[in-house]
């Protein structure tokens with residue numbers, strides 16, 4: 026192919042997973058419990074359980090999808106070999122905090138947990154794959170919630186920083202790219218998995234105070250981790266991670282535009298701190314209106330200022346719409362945040378609207394605002410797949426989705442946006458975070474397991490497997 030690539034030569038193509046959605050082996054190797062371990066599947070009321078963790082912790086459900094999941098814990102060699110066959114340059118994964126510190130506050134780390142990730146990173150290295158590691162992907166140890174109240178408690182900063190110190194020292198030389206918190210803005214919507222917050226009825230009334238205080242602790246923890254990373258290895262690159270997706274105004278009515286601006290700021294708030302190094306000026310009024318009084322200790326603001334991230338990573342599935350018109354109520358599903366329906370867009374089987382140009386817009390917005398390299402660490406289509414009699418899976422719908430998004434990502438790069446890489450979400454089928462389903466599949470690799478945990482866990486290649494291999498081989502030129 027003679028056509029010129031829109032992507033830089035060393036562009037990091039790959040795929041992404043998270044420990045809590047793929048490892049399984051939920052008590053093996055002395056691992057402690059994390060939020061997903063107490064969440065049922067959709068039939069058991071997963072969403073309600075996420076929003077009412079007190080009840081979730083007291084209830085004995087029939088089935089917990091994460092307990093076995095796709096058993097990456099025992100299949101990592103086979104899985105990484107398949108990623109290598111596709112030509113992955115990078116593999117985004119997360120370390121489960123509770124494998125390293127089962128209670129979160131243990132004095133010494135758990136060697137079995139550390140060894141497991143040694144093996145995973147060695148396997149990546151063997152195949153020339155650069156790991157991109159999320160330090161906390163929705164899995165603050167349950168013990169830290171029960172004993173300390175989760176991230177509302179400042180002590181969590183010390184436990185997190187200790188955990189970072191251990192993994193930074195242990196995996197120096199094996200891992201270069203780190204993300205401090207997955208989708209940090211998610212804690213405003215699902216505080217249980219985002220910040221280990223279990224709120225009682227009284228606290229519910231005061232939820233904003235607790236959420237933003239927890240956010241402050243995570244932001245300080247993220248900066249302290251960055252500080253430590255700089256001390257441990259000059260090779261390390263530290264990124265923040267935002268659940269992104271531009272919010273459009275429903276119309277050109279200034280009221281709608283104002284509403285959309287504020288919806289976007291809700292997420293930017295976090296990256297403003299992590300990337301620019303200070304609380305944005307609009308937060309003063311926001312805190313006043315929400316009656317929030319942040320407890321900020323001496324030195325916090327200096328740390329935030331001094332240790333900002335090297336790059337801005339984000340997930341993108343869809344754009345959103347905001348309207349000031351109370352009559353405009355027709356909504357649709359989305360990645361946790363509810364949004365109004367955009368009449369110009371089609372949607373996935375789960376109602377997530379499909380907007381490839383929205384990715385280009387989001388990238389341009391983020392780059393204009395922060396002027397730091399971007400990394401798209403999640404993007405993809407959750408869809409039902411059908412296995413044909415001969416075992417093949419023709420997932421053209423997934424190829425179409427990814428093709429259009431990759432095309433727009435290339436356009437954004439040509440617009441002048443610096444982007445280091447792209448990892449599709451759920452490169453191998455895994456348990457859905459939102460619904461706990463297996464049937465909401467994102468992978469290039471099919472895993473024989475259903476919503477009730479039945480199946481052989483056998484891996485097989487979908488049509489998109491060969492397609493993505495060509496995309497990587499041609500550095501994004503061959504998207505046919």
Ligand code: BG6
Nearest residue numbers: 043207208360407457458459460
């Ligand atoms: C992101 C999360 O919010 O979206 C992932 O970082 C999650 O953990 C992904 O799996 C897709 O969401 P879902 O609900 O389809 O699994």
